[in-house]
Each structure stands twice: as C-alpha cells, then as structure tokens.
Amino acid sequence: MRDHPPGGPLRTFIITGVALFMVTLDNLIVTNALPAIRADLGTGLEGLEWTVNAYTIASAVLLLPAASIADRHGRRRLFLGGLALFTLASAAAALAPNVGVLIAARAVQGAGGAIVAPLTLTLLAAAVPAARRGAALAAWSVMSGLGVALGPVVGGAVTEYASWEWIFWINVPVGAVLLVLAPGFLAESHGPAKRLDPLGTLLVTGGVLGVVLGLVRGNEHGWTSAQVLGALIGGAVLLAAFVAHELRTAHPMLPMGLFRDRGFSTVNLVGIAMAFAMFGSTFLLSQFMQGVMGYSPLEAGVRSLPWTGMPILVAPLTAPLIARFGGRAVLAAGLVLQAAGLGWIAAVLTPGLGYGEAVPGFVLAGAGMGLFFPPVARLVLGFAPPALSGVASGVSNVVRQLGTVLGVAVLGTVFAANGDMTTPRAFADGLDVALWAGTGVLAAGALISLLIPARTPDGSEPEPAPVAGPVAEPVTG
Template structure:
C-alpha cells in the first residue's frame, strides 16, 4: 500500500526526519565548550552528554525495528518522533548537566526508532524501479546531516545560545508529527520475536564499562567504584554473548560472526568509529578552547574533514570494481590513520589551523573511501536472507564503537592533561590522537584478514524493510 500522495510525500517526511536525527549526531560537538561553561561541568559531564545519546541509539536500533514490524511502522515512527521532539525541548530547558544527560538519552531512544524507519517507510512506498534513486536521496540526506552538524551547531551556539541546538528540533518535529499521519501509510513486517533479556544485558554491560572508563582518572583506576563498574560491565557483556548464543530469537545473531569476513569487517568498522568519533569529540573543543575559534569558525573549519566523504564516496565505485572492496577499505583506514597521525605530530598549544588542514583532508578522504565498501562487504558476507539483520548489526557495532571512542580517548586525555589551559589541553590531546592513529593503523592491517572474494552466493542489493543500513557518519 502506498502512502497518500505517493512516494514524494513519504520522502519529504522521512528525509526531513532523517536529516534532523543525523544532524544531532554532531550538532552538539561545537556547543560542548559553551555547555561546560554554562552548566559548570567537566569532561565527564560532556562525555555523558554525547554518550547518553549514542548508547541509547546503539542498544535499541535492532529491537526498535522488530517492534515496528510487529505493531506498525508508521505508528512507531510517530512515537519515536514524539519522543525525540519532547526530549529536545527538555534538553533545551535543562537546568543542570544531569537533566541534559537524561534528555539526551531519551533523544537517543527516539533516534533509534526514527532513523531505521525512515528507510523502511521510504523503501515500502517507492516502486521497485525507482528505489535506487530514492535510496541515493536518502543517503544524501544522511550525509548532509552529518556534514552540516558541526556548522549548524557552531552557528546556532555563536549567534543565539547552546539551548537552541535543541530548540530547533521542536518546530520541525511538531510539523512532521502533524503531517506524517496523512503523508505516510501504515505497514507491517514479519512479526519477529523480541529479545528483552539481550537488550538489558548489553545495555547494562556497556553502561558499566563506559562508567568505569569515564570515572577512572577522577576516582582512581583501583577504586572500588571504578573496578566494580568495569567488572560488572564485563560480566554483563559476557552474559550477553552467552545468552545470544543460545537465545531462540537473539537480538544479535551470533551465527553471522562465524563468517571471518563479516566479523573482520565489523571489527574494522568499530575501530574506525572508536578512533574518529573520539577524536572529533576532543578536537572540536581544542579548536575553540585553545585555538580561540568561535563555534561557527570551528564548524566551518571542520568541513574538510566531515564534508569530504560527500565528495569522495561517490567516486569509490570504480575503485571497488578495479581493486576490490577489501583494498579500498584498507586504503580508507590508512588515509584516516595518516590524517590523525599528521595532526598528532604537529599538535601544540600554538599550532595553526593551516598546519592541521592536510590532516583533516586525509582523514576525510579516508572516511569517504570507508563507507561504500564497508556497507557492501557487510551485506556480501551475510546470507542473502539475513541482509536486513546484518545491516542492523553493523550499525549497532559501529554505534558501540562510538561510545567506546569517547570514553577511551577521553580517559587517555584525562590521564595526561586537562581543559584548564592550552598547554595541558595539548598534553592530553596528543596521546589521545596517537592512540586513535594506532587503532586505525591496526584496523588497516586487519583488513588483510578479509577474504578477497565474497561468498559464492553474495547477498543481493537489499530492499531495506527490516532494519537500518550503514549511513555515512564520522
């Protein structure tokens, strides 16, 4: 059944919703220094402001898709949109960092529901012969949201206040909630079983690990609080894996990881997310706090990094055809390692923006080379009947890598420096960047373990109706 008014109306609603949700992945980065000053928080509070959103999104992507298939995709889309909009208003009104973190977590719940359903609803509404064009437009909206996130966040923070990075979601969400019931048709998918036990175990496990990493430097790595959090997180994650291996309807089908290609590609994707998001979290603050750029200037000057994938990604198809997905994926990781390594080598309190530009460009080219082959390889190493699940698993793994990136690189930063002055900021940032460089270089080496050829019956290009696909996001 097509939505009233056809595919164009569906794209209007889903495209704007996707742009809004992906914009929020990075829009907060340029507002972090202002939030730190206004709410009187430190690095730990800023880390949770980012990670509360990402962690909630990561653990709910797959369950949300299953719930939508069972109870109605339009119905759940509206619920997710309402949650995202209400949480945005709450974040804007937050009197302290605790309320802001809680609101960001609810935003993440809404984003986990909305993002995959934008693709599902669009694919359902578009005729098969036009689906390629529709999915290309969907990907463009996602990439545009990511690229413009730091710029929009910087402009809004500079000319109004940080609260408005959240307020701008409210009128957009309200309009979408008003028109979506008329523009979208209801649809359902196969009524798959849910895995509440798995969802709770992975949520608790990741929360414990991140809590321990974030608090380690402040409270001491041998303190009962930190050791207890890390131990509890590790036990819960081990229990999650054990449960998923025997669960009748697992949230994360462990059978997919029996494929060396699928496992390795996802490991590389997690490493990339860890290094690049953790670096972004710290480097954007360096541009403002040490280099004294305004929020807007910092956002614009990050475009050689965040915007480069939009230019490079469309050019990767002939490279993949000529050299294979594994080679292009490895090259992407090497470019990113070279870019971050360049910045780490030159980092100093008096470093100029011009000196960092080659690093930004190299890292951006690497991301552009990364996303197309990783999506193709993830689907290619999965059984054809499980491409939707494999795509959702890949997104979840990458989101969890993002959470760990902010926590791990934040812990390394705190162990070596602080945000009180330019010199200690640079002292903390340099080892964090070198760590990210090492992670990216190791991931490039790991791509050699990816089989050169896809299985004899590779996954076909999917008609995405049951889960999210990998979108370009640093």
C-alpha cells in the first residue's frame, strides 16, 4: 500500500542502490583488515571470529522481524531508522578501544543491515512501474554484486593507506548524506500488518549464540569443560524450543510449514552447505594471504578478485543454462566447481604457496558461486506457495546467513585444532585441514542437490512466482 507519491524511480534507485552497496560492502570489507585488527587490539582467532559473526548473527535473526515491523509501521520510516543505526554503529566500531566494543558495535551494525538491505528491494520494487521492474531489479543485483566483489579490495586499500578504523568511518558521511536525502527521495508505504514473534526471535538468537560460543571456545577451554558443554547444550535446547514454538504459534517468525516441501528443504540445506564452506574458508584464507604469503591488505584484496568478482561475470550466463539443463543441474554444477576450487587450493597449499598456484582454485570457486546463486533463488521461490514467496526468500537468506556463522565457527575450530597463526608451517597445517573439510561439505552439498525434485508436488516445473512483499537480502556471507 503506497501512502505518498513516490520520489520517482531514479531517485529511489539512487538512495536504495547506494545504501545497498554500503551494507553489502561491509560484509566483506572487514576480511582483509582482520590481521591489522588482531595486531592493534591484541586479540586472537576467537576475537576475530566474533568480529565477523556478530554482524552475521544479528543480521540473520533480525531479517524477518525487521520486514514485519516495516510493513506495519512504514517501510521508509524503518529504512531511515536502520540507516541511522548502521551509521552510528559504524562510528562506534571505528572508535572501539578493544575487541569487545568492536564486537558489540558490529552486532549493532548487523541489526542495521538487517533492516536496510531487504527494504532497498521493497522500496525500489514499489517505486518502479511493472514494465521496468525487471531492469530495476537487475540493477539492484549489480549493486549487491559490486559490494561483494569490491569489499575485500576497498577494505585492503583503506587498511593499507589509512588504518582499519577507516573501513568503518567511510560509512559515516555516506550514511549521513543518505539520511538527509532519503525523506524527500523515497515514498512511504506499508504492507499487510503482521503479528511479530518476539519469543521466537529471542529463542533463535540465544540458541545460535550458545552453539557458536561453544564451538569457538572448545579448543581453548576443552570440549568437556563446563563452559563449553553448557554453551553447546544450552544453545541446542534453545534451538529445539524455537522449533517447537514456531510449530505451535499462530504467527511464526520462521514458518516451519515451508520445510514440509522436500524441494524447499533440500534447496535450503545445500544453501547452508555452500555458505558454511565458502565463507568459512574465506575468513581463514584472507588472513593466510597476508600472514603467510606476505601480501599487504590491498594486494590481498586485489588478488581475491578472481574469486569475489567472478560471480558478476558468470551469473548472466545462468539463465540460458537453466533453460537448457534445469535449475537443479546448474545448482549442482556450481557446488561441484566450488568444491573443485577449494580442493585445488588445499591440494597445492604449502607455507611457500605462490599466488599463481592458487589462481585456478579462486577462479573455479568464483565461477561456482556465480552458477549457484541464480538457480537457488529460483528454486526457493519455485517450491514455495505464491502467497509466501516473500517469506520464503527471507527464510532462504536467513538460513544461508546462519550457515556462514557456523562455517566461520566450525572451520575456525578445525583450524585451531590442527594449527595456529604463530608460524607459516602451523598456519598452513591448520588451513589445509579446514579447506579439505570445506571441500567435503561442498561435495556433500552437490550430492544432496541431486535430491531436489524436478517438479513441484502439483507436477509443474519449479518456476518462481513474483515475490509478494519482497523479503530479500544480498547474498554474501
């Protein structure tokens, strides 16, 4: 429902496109700043894991509630609130005197990102005439892809030529300008009023935090210690309580009925596998490139482009491939290429690894990501009831975010159990095992993808319905 005349498609795209680019940039901008943060704040692997995961956890658990609040209280109004929150949290992260404050600021940043990112799509779709909506949404996807591709490069350049704090400071003037312009550029609109699920949000937040806390502290404190076992068991109990609550409540945050469809469940399972392996590996590889290969933050960012930039080149090729071979086959091929890419890097990994040796692995993994995302989006919507297409899109993004959280935690734990960051040999030993673990998860995901039904229960091919009240988020980690 539109409340006020729109500011026009171009003005809407300017605001939403820049905001989307800023938020997606921040997902990976921190990767090449992690070694500098570790040295400056005196933290270890656990602190770095939480620096990444605090953002992702907050974003994942607040994505769906934020969309419901926006529909009820006004999308432009909540967009402005989320943008202000993201901007203020960026300043707090830049001023952080220790890793604890930085982690807290990153969590607030993630909350702001969970509000802003999906609303950029909702506001843009509402402002653009139906005949031009396809082109507008393609442009939206390009802004998201550029944020992902350039995040490591921008983060590396800023860290190298200024300091790691400036990867957060750069958001402040951009956010301030958007906050000034947005009220006059964006139209206010509301969606269907939905009941919130505060208990479900609290349960899933506590459950994920407990499980991740246990995973990241297991090696340091012992897997049988009261602290670690308590966190793991407590987290598992809260997650079980979340599932039970969602099955009973009349207004669930995460409609469990969607998962009764084998196609929907399987697609989301392989989405978790992909996020787990690829983004957990990225967390470790970005530090290896600086700590062992000897690259500066900018050099490491530029050299990651064959991985992070390849999806922009490959994704446009997926439409004819899907038309010829079907979404399931293209999805499986994407996972196979990603497994081959990680496996290549693991196979050639040594303390003296040269960049040229790793490039084929980067290219294969990046091409696999480019083949993966378009069909997974189509299949998620194709197996969901049309009335729940927006919710299904949001659920898919939430579970992939949670896969990222678990990937950073679990692969970080595998790394710590087999090596450390003290010497090149120890770093390579730990990273090698972690990469092979990621390769195995991707290979398993490729096999699981073959279980995706070729047709929906009514016998039709899984073609996506138009998203009703878009709830989507840029795909990153």
